Amino acid sequence: MQDQLIDFINNELLAERGISIGPDDELLLSGHLDSMAIFQLVAFIEGDLGLAVPAQDITVENFRTATVISQYLARL
Amino acid sequence: MNFGLSSEQQQLRAEIIAFAQSELNNRVRDRDHASEFDADAWRRCAKQGLMGLRMPQALGGGGKDTVTTVIALEALGYGCRDNGLTLAIPGQMWSIQEPLLAFGDSEQKKRFMPGLCDGSTPGAHAMTEPDNGSDAFACATTARREGDDYRLDGHKTMIGLAPVCGVALVFASTRPEHGQWGLSAFMVEAGTAGMHCQPASEKMGLRTAPLGDIVFRDCLVPAANRLGPEGAGQAIFNHSMDWERSFIFACHLGAMQAQLEAATQYASRRRQFGHAVADFQSVSNRLADMRLRLETCRLLLYKAAWLKDQGQAIPMHAALTKLHLGESLLASSLDAMRIHGGRGFMSEFEVERSVRDNAGGVIYSGTSDIQRQLIAKLLPVEQR
Numbered sequence: 016m017q018d019q020l021i022d023f024i025n026n027e028l029l030a031e032r033g034i035s036i037g038p039d040d041e042l043l044l045s046g047h048l049d050s051m052a053i054f055q056l057v058a059f060i061e062g063d064l065g066l067a068v069p070a071q072d073i074t075v076e077n078f079r080t081a082t083v084i085s086q087y088l089a090r091l
Numbered sequence: 092m093n094f095g096l097s098s099e100q101q102q103l104r105a106e107i108i109a110f111a112q113s114e115l116n117n118r119v120r121d122r123d124h125a126s127e128f129d130a131d132a133w134r135r136c137a138k139q140g141l142m143g144l145r146m147p148q149a150l151g152g153g154g155k156d157t158v159t160t161v162i163a164l165e166a167l168g169y170g171c172r173d174n175g176l177t178l179a180i181p182g183q184m185w186s187i188q189e190p191l192l193a194f195g196d197s198e199q200k201k202r203f204m205p206g207l208c209d210g211s212t213p214g215a216h217a218m219t220e221p222d223n224g225s226d227a228f229a230c231a232t233t234a235r236r237e238g239d240d241y242r243l244d245g246h247k248t249m250i251g252l253a254p255v256c257g258v259a260l261v262f263a264s265t266r267p268e269h270g271q272w273g274l275s276a277f278m279v280e281a282g283t284a285g286m287h288c289q290p291a292s293e294k295m296g297l298r299t300a301p302l303g304d305i306v307f308r309d310c311l312v313p314a315a316n317r318l319g320p321e322g323a324g325q326a327i328f329n330h331s332m333d334w335e336r337s338f339i340f341a342c343h344l345g346a347m348q349a350q351l352e353a354a355t356q357y358a359s360r361r362r363q364f365g366h367a368v369a370d371f372q373s374v375s376n377r378l379a380d381m382r383l384r385l386e387t388c389r390l391l392l393y394k395a396a397w398l399k400d401q402g403q404a405i406p407m408h409a410a411l412t413k414l415h416l417g418e419s420l421l422a423s424s425l426d427a428m429r430i431h432g433g434r435g436f437m438s439e440f441e442v443e444r445s446v447r448d449n450a451g452g453v454i455y456s457g458t459s460d461i462q463r464q465l466i467a468k469l470l471p472v473e474q475r
């Protein structure tokens with residue numbers, strides 16, 4: 016799941032800006048992903064991975080890095 | 092697909108139009124001149140069940156679905172000429188009650204929802220600040236944790252209902268070093284020490300809806316009043332905008348219908364050069380444009396309501412609806428003014444007021460520029 020997340024982030028959200036992230040790179044606090052990008056990421060998680068993300072879980076604690084996101088999704 | 096209204100919905104619509112026409116149009120022009128809010132009308136609307144329409148019955152609401160709620164609000168806007176009131180009511184419903192329902196714990200819902208539904212504690216949604224409007228997440232108001240409380244400091248501006256609110260949903264940064272991801276939301280009760288609500292100076296339109304500033308200085312708010320977890324402020328704001336942008340103009344749709352009927356009648360009655368002015372194509376084209384806008388607005392609005400009843404987040408549709416209704420309202424108000432000629436400019440006929448009132452619709456809840464940006468940014472998501 017972590018690889019799918021990294022692929023989506025790099026190919027769909029960051030490719031145009033020529034940025035590529037690894038599993039433990041900061042996504043939110045680095046400014047790589049803004050609120051619209053997170054919306055796209057959540058749409059991917061819900062649509063392609065089939066997991067429902069409650070809106071109140073969209074926080075730094077759960078979405079800081081790709082590793083943190085996959086750990087959070089595993090708890091759902 | 093069924094575009095018809097059920098018999099209960101037709102009945103609700105008829106009841107609300109009759110209620111609004113008989114109880115809400117008291118001294119509207121005088122109150123507009125005096126910038127006066129009709130607190131009695133607010134309470135009467137609450138008693139009629141309008142604020143609580145979509146809220147669960149156990150919390151003092153009517154338990155209706157979104158489509159029925161929109162039908163009721165459209166009826167309210169058709170019958171009520173107080174455009175300030177018909178902005179303030181949906182403002183509270185969509186931007187305070189909905190996030191409270193979605194993010195509040197059961198204790199918070201029990202504490203705050205009944206007063207919002209019964210009109211006793213009008214609710215304000217406080218995000219905008221003197222230096223942060225469109226860039227809402229650059230919020231500078233802070234909330235620092237101190238034991239069982241948060242200490243709020245900051246300044247909110249242009250906040251609907253601020254001067255009369257009983258409670259405000261306030262966005263503040265609990266972790267400034269996290270920027271937009273450090274925001275949290277709080278239900279702050281009016282009268283809390285350190286919270287100061289002030290009316291705004293005179294405004295162009297919507298004068299019957301009070302707007303104002305809320306200043307927080309060393310304002311201690313119990314941690315039990317925080318909505319959702321720390322850092323969920325952005326998600327809560329986005330959630331409330333999904334509702335607000337979709338339905339803030341539900342009443343205005345009814346007002347557009349009434350405006351079109353009045354303009355059509357006037358254009359048939361008013362004679363120049365031996366003809367009704369409606370016979371001149373310049374005038375009839377405007378009526379046709381107004382009718383088309385009414386139709387496209389209605390379709391967008393009711394599709395949004397249907398989508399919400401499927402339990403979806405609809406940021407694209409919300410932005411489309413906000414943009415199109417906001418721009419259409421202003422365009423149709425200007426058309427109505429032109430159709431009425433000089434009378435459209437005179438306060439006596441109340442046509443000029445709709446222009447002043449509806450000019451705000453391209454600004455609040457995110458300007459039309461911001462809606463266009465959101466739509467463009469969401470296109471790739473939609474096309475994946």
Ligand SMILES: Cc1cc2nc3c(=O)[nH]c(=O)nc-3n(C[C@H](O)[C@H](O)[C@H](O)COP(=O)(O)OP(=O)(O)OC[C@H]3O[C@@H](n4cnc5c(N)ncnc54)[C@H](O)[C@@H]3O)c2cc1C
Pocket residue numbers: 182215216217218219223224225226248249250251252297302451454455456457458459460461464
């Ligand atoms: C009647 C009324 C009621 C309101 N009620 C509330 C309320 O209840 N609660 C609340 O929190 N706020 C409320 N507001 C505030 C409202 O949300 C803001 O006025 C609005 O978001 C715009 O912010 P601003 O006024 O600071 O304008 P600015 O953000 O300074 O914008 C100035 C101009 O720049 C444009 N602009 C800014 N950024 C961009 C960009 N990135 N791309 C393109 N153009 C851009 C804008 O479209 C605008 O034309 C209300 C405002 C009004 C008029």
